[in-house]
Every structure is written in structure tokens, then in C-alpha cells.
Amino acid sequence: MKFPENFEMVFNRRLIFGKNKIQEIPGILNWYNKKKVLFVTFSSQFSTYNELSELLKASGLEVVPYEVKTEPSLQTIDHGRDIYMEENCDCTIALGGGSVIDAAKVIGMLAVNGGDTEDYQMRGRAVTVEPPLFIAIPTTSGTGAEATKTSVVINNNNHLKKSLYHNTMIADVVVLDPALTLTLPPAITAATGMDALSHAIESFVSLNATPLTEMYGLKAIELVNENLEKAYSNPDDVDARAGMMLASYLGGCAITAGIGIAHIMAQPLGGEYGIPHGDACSIFLPASIRLNSEYAEEKYVKISHAMGVGDSSLSNKENIEHLLDRIKQLQKAIHAPSCLKPYMKEEPEMDYLIDVIKRTTGHITCNPKPLTEELMKEAYEMAMKED
Structure with missing residues (x-):
């Protein structure tokens, strides 16, 4: 490498x-x-x-x-x-x-x-x-x-x-x-769990990723895949809670490599419209994968394997689709949001929205696909679409 x-x-x-x-x-x-x-x-x-x-x-x-x-x-x-x-x-x-x-x-x-x-x-x-x-x-x-x-x-x-x-x-x-x-409400378990998954995935494909951040990120992805649904459906499962706590910590270590378009969109929109951070990350994560897939194809295939759905006999694009399906399945299992529309009381002025994003996270340059206004608009439009 x-x-x-x-x-x-x-x-x-x-x-x-x-x-x-x-x-x-x-x-x-x-x-x-x-x-x-x-x-x-x-x-x-x-x-x-x-x-x-x-x-x-x-x-x-x-x-x-x-x-x-x-x-x-x-x-x-x-x-x-x-x-x-x-x-x-x-x-x-x-x-x-x-x-x-x-x-x-x-x-x-x-x-x-x-x-x-x-x-x-x-x-x-x-x-x-x-x-x-x-x-x-x-x-x-x-x-x-x-x-x-x-x-x-x-x-x-x-x-x-x-x-x-x-x-x-x-x-x-x-x-x-x-x-x-153990006493975390299910909604908080879901939101924070999706935040951890977003940290791990975005840092793994970051242009600033290193062997260390990749190691931490991939392990965090595996732990989320294995434990988030269990922690959500069985709150007293100490082993699942331990897995998620380690996933969160390792994701925090991995994010040293920087964040990508999911967080670039989630952080400022969360502040502007009062969207809980984990919910915003959950919404933008699939869009980030679709937008970046051609720029980090092999890494997303590795992530698909970490999420338990990778298949070496399939093409890269097929494995990425399996990854997206698994994330969608996870969102449904833990009732995590996948669409931005319910949080938007009115259609925002796009120029204003882009300005907010630029002033907040527009300095971030480690997203696999070059960060442009067009990319921000595409991410927003994808996040507004309902399944």
C-alpha cells in the first residue's frame, strides 16, 4: 500500500x-x-x-x-x-x-x-x-x-x-x-451508534487515512455491525454495550484522519435546524458512500466485508450495493432516520445553506471526491429523498 x-x-x-x-x-x-x-x-x-x-x-x-x-x-x-x-x-x-x-x-x-x-x-x-x-x-x-x-x-x-x-x-x-x-434510551443508542459508524467509515476512506486510522476504523465498523442491533433490542446486554463502547472509542481514534461529506453536511445542518448529530450522520451516510464510491471503491469493498456482506466473487460495485443495503437494514432495525425531509420545516435557500456549510466545515479537504458546492447540493438532494 x-x-x-x-x-x-x-x-x-x-x-x-x-x-x-x-x-x-x-x-x-x-x-x-x-x-x-x-x-x-x-x-x-x-x-x-x-x-x-x-x-x-x-x-x-x-x-x-x-x-x-x-x-x-x-x-x-x-x-x-x-x-x-x-x-x-x-x-x-x-x-x-x-x-x-x-x-x-x-x-x-x-x-x-x-x-x-x-x-x-x-x-x-x-x-x-x-x-x-x-x-x-x-x-x-x-x-x-x-x-x-x-x-x-x-x-x-x-x-x-x-x-x-x-x-x-x-x-x-x-x-x-x-x-x-445500560440505561441509555433506545433512540440515543441508535443515534450515537450511527455516529460511531459514520466516524469509522468516513475516516477509513479519508484522503488523510493512515495505517493506524484504518486499523482503528475497520475494527470499529466490525464492532458496530456485530453489536449495535443487539444493544438496541436488548439494552441489558453488557457484552453488546461493551462492543459499542469500544467501537465508539476506536472510531474516535480513527477520526484523526478527518471526516467526509456526511459530517461536512451533518454538523452545520444539525446546528442550523436542530437535528441531533447522530440522526444527521445516519441520514447523510448512504449519500456519502454513493457520492464517493468511484473515488474510494476498493476501500468501500473492505468496509462491506467488515459489515459482514462482502463477497469476493462479486464486483466492487455489487459489494458497495450490498454495503448500502446493510446500512439501510441497520437503520430500519434500530429506527434510525434515513431521510432529511421530516426535519426541514421549509425548503431552505440553497445559497444560504452552502454558505453555512462553507463557514462551518468548508475547510475540510479530505473527502475522497473533491469538495465543491455541487457535491454539497447533491448530498442534500440525496438526503431529502425518501426510501
Whole structure:
């Protein structure tokens, strides 16, 4: 195979997998001589939050709660920074889904670098100081936020959902406990699962893919194929939940290679029209495969095998059709959306839509097929078609 001339990856310093592993966190913080934790979570009423808070307090640590209930906005993060600084916290824990983890990444970074979220999201301000210790504990299986250096933030001033990132914003320690996902509602299991699948597929065909990202991505695809339907239909299946948690993490590692047209469309449209991110990814994933198939044909064939439908006796095009059929079958099995139309209250002005996409994700150039306005329009039109 042809290798890229150069590439770079950033990994968490430590990954801990297994049931009840949150009990190790107080010892980790004490080893680092930490005294006061900003504990970011989606609800301070969550039983795991209370359990871990009590463990932290019993080991001599102070705990400052901060709730993030929706996708993080500028104000949500800036307010968290203020609390972190006012309370003189010296480390951060995130317990929740991608929104909670993304918010915690930026809060810690802002606390020592100064400025506000918009400075780094829109004005290009540089991160110059390493953020304080950050531990991420995901409670969903899809975003892979615990494995990335990136935060996706809603900008209330210009209505864009746009990423900011830095190598040092990645979690120092990640705790993967599949038992934390047993109570996930089916709709969240489905949406986050399709997000993980989209990460893995898009990174695998990315022009910036490397041997490492391909390895992580292909394994994530296999795990989603084997476990998503099981986790959806049997929520108490711990093995299926474990498979999805690993798929999410590996997909997060793989997405270092970058995203393609599915995410290029899903992220800004999600911000503009209030479409849950996983649902938007589910809708645009088949369109992305059709649009890119001629530019990454052999890779999509490998994906078809990872999804359990590849057949070496068939042509590449036939295998790609089998892949699309399998994705459609998966969507139906977990009631994941496949059409954008129900989310669009009125037909948008296409020039405005293209402008939003360009300002949000138009800088991304690793999609197999060159990113043009025509490609964006084609993706939108395909996503609007009902099965």
C-alpha cells in the first residue's frame, strides 16, 4: 500500500476499561496531588455522579458540580470556565456524552489560557498553556469525544456549530465502563451508534487515512455491525454495550484522519435546524458512500466485508450495493432516520445553506471526491429523498 508522507496522532495517556473502574479515579487524582475537581455532568442527580462524588470526597477531594444538559454553546462553556476559576479548581472530570466531554475540554483549556470560547473557535487564538488534568468518562457510545482533541460548540452569535481543537485538549485519562450505558434510551443508542459508524467509515476512506486510522476504523465498523442491533433490542446486554463502547472509542481514534461529506453536511445542518448529530450522520451516510464510491471503491469493498456482506466473487460495485443495503437494514432495525425531509420545516435557500456549510466545515479537504458546492447540493438532494 502507499503510505502518507507524514502523519500525526494524539492519544490519551491512559485508558481504563471495565466494570466499576470509576473507583480508581480518586487514587489517580491523589497521585497527581489534586485537591478540587470541577465535575462536569449532564445531571447531578445521576446515580453514577453521586457515587463518584462520594468516592472523591471520601478521599479528601472537594467537588464542584457543573451541569451541561444540551450541546455546548459559547455561554455554557464560558460560564463553566468562570466557575472553575472562581472555585480555584485544579482538574476536571467529565461524566456524560459527547456534549459533556466537549464542554469539559474547553473549560479546562480556557481556565489557564484566558479569553473566551469564541476567541479560539472563530478568531484563531492560540493555545499556549497545557490544560489541567482531565478525566473523561463517557456514558454513551458514539461520539468518541473521549478519544479526540476536538470540541464541537454551538456559536449563538452566528448560529454555526463549529469545532475548535488543540493537541493538549485530549483527555489525559479515559474510563470506559460499559455498565454506564445500560440505561441509555433506545433512540440515543441508535443515534450515537450511527455516529460511531459514520466516524469509522468516513475516516477509513479519508484522503488523510493512515495505517493506524484504518486499523482503528475497520475494527470499529466490525464492532458496530456485530453489536449495535443487539444493544438496541436488548439494552441489558453488557457484552453488546461493551462492543459499542469500544467501537465508539476506536472510531474516535480513527477520526484523526478527518471526516467526509456526511459530517461536512451533518454538523452545520444539525446546528442550523436542530437535528441531533447522530440522526444527521445516519441520514447523510448512504449519500456519502454513493457520492464517493468511484473515488474510494476498493476501500468501500473492505468496509462491506467488515459489515459482514462482502463477497469476493462479486464486483466492487455489487459489494458497495450490498454495503448500502446493510446500512439501510441497520437503520430500519434500530429506527434510525434515513431521510432529511421530516426535519426541514421549509425548503431552505440553497445559497444560504452552502454558505453555512462553507463557514462551518468548508475547510475540510479530505473527502475522497473533491469538495465543491455541487457535491454539497447533491448530498442534500440525496438526503431529502425518501426510501
